[in-house]
Amino acid sequence: MPQDAAASHDSSAPPATLALADGTVVHGTAIGHVGLTGGELCFNTSMTGYQEIMTDPSYAGQLMMMTYPHIGNYAASDEDMEAERPMIAGFIVRSFTADPSNPQATETLDAFMKRYELVGITGVDTRMLVRHIREKGVMNAVISSTEMDEAALVEKAQAWPSMEGLELASRVSVDAPYTYAEGDGPRIAVYDFGVKQNILRSFAARGCTVRVWPGETPFAEVQAWQPDGLFLSNGPGDPRAMPDAIETARAACASGTPVFGICLGHQLMALAHGADVYKMFVGHRGANHPVQNLDTQRVEVTTQNHGFAVVEESIGDDVARVTHRNLNDETVEGLRFKQFAGLSLQYHPEASPGPHDSHYLFGEFLDLIEAVEQPAGPADPS
Incomplete structure (x- = not known):
């Protein structure tokens, strides 16, 4: 795991694994809720607005990966909600901070994710993953901070319902x-x-x-x-x-x-x-x-x-x-x-x-x- 990716996050957080349906597996550190989640892995190129993205109902059923490397730096605010709760299935970032700076914030992004039981992972090479998705196309994946068996997680990703033909x-x-x-x-x-x-x-x-x-x-x-x-x-x-x-x-x-x-x-x-x-x-x-x-x-x-x-x-x-x-x-x-x-x-x-x-x-x-x-x-x- 890249050292700078882990440095600003809670060192006591458990490990986490991201497994893609094509067999790609990467390891990082858990953010938010400890658990297992899955959905269609996609990415967003916005530099800001992560909370609006997380709460946009159009993202229901999707694991959201941010291409901008530093996420959580301005925490979370009640004013930045596009729905009453997060809608994404999971959150994937390169570098996550537990020490934000924003006088308008109401809680850290990690606390926000824990409150809504949103599973996430940090400390992964999102640039590599984005290039992989751009070459192979969007595909299903799972994030787990409880189960670590790689083969089992890949099978779960492969069995996750496809977005094609899915009414949400x-x-x-x-x-x-x-x-x-x-x-x-x-x-x-x-x-x-x-x-x-x-x-x-x-x-x-x-x-x-x-x-x-x-x-x-x-x-x-x-x-x-x-x-x-x-x-x-x-x-x-x-x-x-x-x-x-x-x-x-x-x-x-x-x-x-x-x-x-x-x-x-x-x-x-x-x-x-x-x-x-x-x-x-x-x-x-x-x-x-x-x-x-x-x-x-x-x-x-x-x-x-x-x-x-x-x-x-x-x-x-x-x-x-x-x-x-x-x-x-x-x-x-x-x-x-x-x-x-x-x-x-x-x-x-x-x-x-x-x-x-x-x-x-x-x-x-x-x-x-x-x-x-x-x-x-x-x-x-x-």
């Missing part, structure tokens, strides 16, 4: 509807498949009345609330394993009420209109991805978190046009629909890597609501 949104959605904010602006009905708090804050900051509904809510119940706009949220898992949510997206788009989808919601809207979605080899997870707005030609610095993407060739010419494109790999990052008033984004405009590059898209949705007369006609004839 129902595990992170709310149990009952609730009103998040009341304002003088449009009434926004949010389908919660794992919505981030900053999305709700973004609507509330623009004066909207925001009501959040469980992802499994029948559309007729939401429509009875008479919303001015419908929002399909981000969330975890494979959208192709969500037939009821796809039907909900189809009904929403046919209702005449403007619809906005982000991340998983974007994929559900595409699937509802005959497009295909595929599982990416590695996925996009970080806060520095360049995306071009094809209407303005401007490039935005974006935050991304997805392991699935829409197949551009499957989008019918009469269905939608691509409005945003990832400049790293040319994947679809935004759609504007032609047969109804709707737009969708693969990335997260509520996040702040730019820091304000993409906030305008909430305004575009509210403009769309204002412009639509009932019954709605074609939103984008181009």
Whole structure:
């Protein structure tokens, strides 16, 4: 184990092992809760924001590895939560500190992880592991600070359920509807498949009345609330394993009420209109991805978190046009629909890597609501 990786962490912490499904095994030191956990091993390239990442519901079922080497230096704060608890399955870092410096912190990151029984490992060569994942693709893994038999842990990783075909949104959605904010602006009905708090804050900051509904809510119940706009949220898992949510997206788009989808919601809207979605080899997870707005030609610095993407060739010419494109790999990052008033984004405009590059898209949705007369006609004839 690298000496500097262990130096700033509790020397009394037990050893831990990370075992990948392809047989790769590395050893380090336990952080957080002592136990065993597993999921899809992926990585995030953000230099900061680890607590927001840990609590983002879209990361449910995933072991999160941070590429930035020093983690925990500003501890944990109640203000940095995107959900009520951590959503990741486990945490992997190069160098973890137990001596943070942040006057706004409420507890150390290690204490935060222990409180929520989140298993993690430090003192591993994350650079090597990231290069391995980039070459081999994302795969399942387990972290253990209790069981150390390498062969047994590899078998557990191989037996862990694959993210492909896995429905996870129902595990992170709310149990009952609730009103998040009341304002003088449009009434926004949010389908919660794992919505981030900053999305709700973004609507509330623009004066909207925001009501959040469980992802499994029948559309007729939401429509009875008479919303001015419908929002399909981000969330975890494979959208192709969500037939009821796809039907909900189809009904929403046919209702005449403007619809906005982000991340998983974007994929559900595409699937509802005959497009295909595929599982990416590695996925996009970080806060520095360049995306071009094809209407303005401007490039935005974006935050991304997805392991699935829409197949551009499957989008019918009469269905939608691509409005945003990832400049790293040319994947679809935004759609504007032609047969109804709707737009969708693969990335997260509520996040702040730019820091304000993409906030305008909430305004575009509210403009769309204002412009639509009932019954709605074609939103984008181009």
